[in-house]
Structure formats: structure tokens, C-alpha cells
Amino acid sequence: MKWKDARSNYPDEWLVIEVLESSQAGKWFFVEDLDVLEICKDGRAAFESYRRRHNEAPQRDIMFVHTHQPELRLEERRWVGIRTGV
Numbered sequence: 382m383k384w385k386d387a388r389s390n391y392p393d394e395w396l397v398i399e400v401l402e403s404s405q406a407g408k409w410f411f412v413e414d415l416d417v418l419e420i421c422k423d424g425r426a427a428f429e430s431y432r433r434r435h436n437e438a439p440q441r442d443i444m445f446v447h448t449h450q451p452e453l454r455l456e457e458r459r460w461v462g463i464r465t466g467v
Contacts, residue, residue, distance in 0.1 A: 382415055392422050395427035397434065400442040405457070412453040418443070418456040446454050 387396065402414035418434065420447060421427035427445035434443050 388448045397430045397445050410455045
């Protein structure tokens with residue numbers, strides 16, 4: 382499914398999605414094709430669903446988003462901090 386279709390099918394909703402196809406231009410990551418996994422009542426429920434699904438299958442590219450965004454693009458940021466317990 383394309384982002385514009387997700388926005389029209391699920392207006393003003395929190396979604397948990399799986400990215401099926403993406404592209405990158407510079408520091409921007411664009412979602413080209415996605416699958417809607419769950420519709421959530423609010424951001425907290427979306428985050429909990431995302432966290433559960435990510436823990437079950439960390440190799441899948443899962444994220445939570447709100448459909449008010451006209452374009453689904455994310456800025457890639459490099460992690461430069463220290464992770465404990467790794």
C-alpha cells in the first residue's frame with residue numbers, strides 16, 4: 382500500500398506499519414510501500430504495539446505513524462551515544 386492510500390483509508394489514525402519498500406535520498410528515508418499491521422486508538426497504544434512486534438521480530442522494519450503527515454519521510458540520525466548492556 383502507498384502512504385497516500387493509507388492516509389485516505391485511515392484518516393486521523395495511529396497506525397503500526399511494516400515498511401515493505403523504501404528509498405533514501407541524502408539524510409531522508411522515504412517509505413514507498415507499506416503494510417498496515419494495526420490501527421491504534423492513540424500514540425501510546427501504537428508505541429506499545431510497535432514495541433511488542435519489534436521484540437517478537439526485530440529483523441522486520443516496523444514503525445508507528447500518524448496519518449496526519451502528508452508525506453511519510455524520516456530523517457536518518459546516526460547514534461553516537463553509549464549503549465549500556467550491549
